[in-house]
Every structure is written in C-alpha cells, then in structure tokens.
Amino acid sequence: MIGIFDSGIGGLTVVRELLKHQPEAAFIYLGDTARTPYGNKSPETVVRYALEDAAFLVQHGATSIVIACNTASAVASDELRRAYPNLPIYEVITPAAQDALAVTHGRIGIIGTRATINSKAYENILKSSSSFVIRHSKFEIYTQACPLFVPLVEEGWLKDSETKRIVRYCLAPLRQAHVDTLILGCTHYPLLAPLIQRFMGKRVKVIDSARSVVTRLLAAGPLKTGEQLYYLTDLLAHSEDIARKWLGRSVHFERVKF
C-alpha cells in the first residue's frame, strides 16, 4: 500500500493524479492539517514533522512513501531515506526537475514556498544533471518564492481579480526573464495553473510536480488495488467539501492525533 503525506490537503492534487490513472489504487493519505503550512517553517521543524508523518504511514501498513509536499521533499527527503532505508521513497522535486529538463530550451523558472525556494533543492538537482549541462552549455535558472499562493488556494480564491494581480506581481520577474519552462514547485499551485499559464503565455511549458511524481510511481510497476484511507491531524468542516471538489468524489477523513 502506498503511503502519501502532505502538510495539509494540498497533496490531494497527487491523489487526484493517481486516481486518474488507477481509480482503485490502494493508498493511505495523511494531511498534517493541525500544523499546516510547512512552507513558512524552518528546515529543522519540517524534518521533524515529516519523520512523524512517515512513521504514522509505516505503522499503518504503507510499503512505500510519497512525499506529496514540495517543502518536505526539499528539506526532509534525505532524512526519510536514512530512517527507512528499505522503503521506496518518492519525492516530488527530482521528477519535476527531470520533466523540466526534458522539455526546456535552457531557461527554467521555479516557483514554490519560501522554504522550498530557500532550500535550493530544485536548483541543485537541475545543476547536477550532466545531460542538461551538455545540451545547454549556457542555461539559466530563475526562482521565485510565492508565499501568498497557498492561502489564496486554501481560501478557494482560484479565479478572483485579486488573485490574478498577485499572480502577475509574483511571476513578473520570471516572465521578464523569458523562462521557457516553469516548475510549479508546490502541490497547491496546480489549482492556479490556468491563471499562471495565461500570464506566462502559451509557449511556456508548465511542469506540475504532482503529475511528475505519479508518472514515476506508475512506472515502478503495477499498483495494488484496495482500500483508500484518508487521515488528517485536524478536521475542519470544509475539508471534505474541498476534497470532493478537487477529487470529484466523496472522501471520508479520519482524524488522528500526533
């Protein structure tokens, strides 16, 4: 059974992608809504939370781990692999970076939370890819933290004029830099993808890290079918509504205390 965790419900974009390909896949999802968000916290704190999240999933029968949260992927992947050396651990950074490298002409933009951007996780993976360096002897990476995007998505402000203005404001430096590929380095951002694509222009290739990680998961072999369990560390009245809207199906969240 796949174990998927996120700082909150944003990681349901990974579940959505998974269900598109395998509607009956067995998985357990944990959203740490009692401590959300992770993107404005220190690496040390995010590592501690990620280890607790993974321990919960493993105790509940997970045989592989998907870190659906870009922030946790950026700062806690190594610690999780050290803690669970025999478990396949999928993080969202490497797949998205690889997908960006496959299509870019050499100008890559990355947006994410402040913690993800500060970690330089995407930049490090992009820069260490030798095939990329060979193809593009001169290449440029542009990063931009967009800390307001997560609250806007969580409030459901997906198409409002204020959101459009904030998207334009935050992405203006990347558009001016003429990036040809843009990595959505946060699981919430796919919900703003239409606004982002419109502002950046049709020719910019937008890479959705949720889609990238699910492609790798499916490539690793056929998924077991079975139970689909959803856990949250805090329950809010509107969580199930949002989940139904995002996933197009009813979801029952079980509350778990850490």
Add this chain to the structure above:
Amino acid sequence: MIGIFDSGIGGLTVVRELLKHQPEAAFIYLGDTARTPYGNKSPETVVRYALEDAAFLVQHGATSIVIACNTASAVASDELRRAYPNLPIYEVITPAAQDALAVTHGRIGIIGTRATINSKAYENILKSSSSFVIRHSKFEIYTQACPLFVPLVEEGWLKDSETKRIVRYCLAPLRQAHVDTLILGCTHYPLLAPLIQRFMGKRVKVIDSARSVVTRLLAAGPLKTGEQLYYLTDLLAHSEDIARKWLGRSVHFERVKF
C-alpha cells in the same frame, strides 16, 4: 511576571502596546511559530495548543497569562481558566468588545480569522451586555472573516495595491452596512489599520484588541519590572528582523521545542 502567548509573532502587537506604557515591564512571550496559524484550525486543536502554551509560561514563572491571540481567546479562554483557576487570565475579546460598546452608536463590525468569527465569541459578549441593550434597543452586529489578512501581514505586504484591493473586497459588506465601530479581532490586523481606517472612513471608530487588553492589564495594578524573555517554537531567519521592525528595538528569540 506576565506570560503572553500567541500563535506566532502577531502577538507582538500586544507587547508593543505594553512597552509603550511600561518599557521595563517583566514578561515572558511565547509564539507558537511551529504550528502557526491557529485561525484556520479546529477549536479542539486550538484548545490543546493553548493549554500547552500556557503550561510552558507557568512552568517558566508566569504569574498571570495574556492570551494575545484572538482565536485562542475566542475558543480556549474557558478551558484555560478551568486549568488555572488561581491565575489572572486576560483574553483580548472581552476588553475589545467593551471598548466597542463604549463608543458605538449601535452598528458594530467585527473582523477576524475564520475560527474567531465562527466561534461567535465577540457576538456573544456584545449581546449579553445589558447596558448596551438598554442604550440601543435596536442594534446590529456585522461579522466578516478575513483569512487572507494574516498571510499578507506576515509577508510584510502592508501597503501594496493588492493588499488594498483585498482589504476593500473583504470590508465592503461592513462599509455597505454602515457600521460605526469596527473591532480588529486579530492581533495581526493593527498593522493594516491605516488601510482599514482609510477604506472605512474617518468616522468609523477602529478598536484594536491589543490596545484594549493592555489597558485592562495596566488597570489591574502596577507591573513588576525585570527580565523580558522571548520564546518561539520555531525559529526563522526573518523573525528577529520583523520583531525589530514592529517593536522598534532588538529582540533575541530563544527556541523551545514542544
């Protein structure tokens, strides 16, 4: 020694108000930055966090507690009083409601986080005030959750045009309702007070809950002078910068793990 806690650094608006009147007051401040914000969490979770925060302050010598967080004041005051029956416990809701009642002509607006607004804490206190009911046989209370204000303040977007638009959008129903008094029911909001006052108009009386609670604290008797200690549950690079900007003095934050 006064113990002051908040979900994060927003409660420093209470410290700022306190220092204006008694720069040498002895206090211990705790900001739960590892689990911030509280305003989007369930009452049950906020109560648990508030009890842990208060326990820390008491263990470190606090002889009174100031709940600088409106959300925690709204949902956890009763539980804190039950847990510490012999300790003076100041919350921000009652003082701000009283100050609003003292000046209103009968149309009160309240803004806060979703948790504060949903709790109806302000409404309950306002409605139970018999002197108010006698003075205004017909009175109206208008509430509005403004969940985007906290991230805007925390990102330092205090005067940006996007912030102005969001303030206008969120407050429009209260302006249309012709409220004559507006309670800023969140410790972050005083930092948006200039924008809020401008949009609502000069004649609207803006009540700052940080100022209201400090007035009550000073009225209770002379404050002891002595050490001023600042603790956070998560340390970020920019926390001390923000604190210096808000307080006009250097602050050293000590990290504490829960």
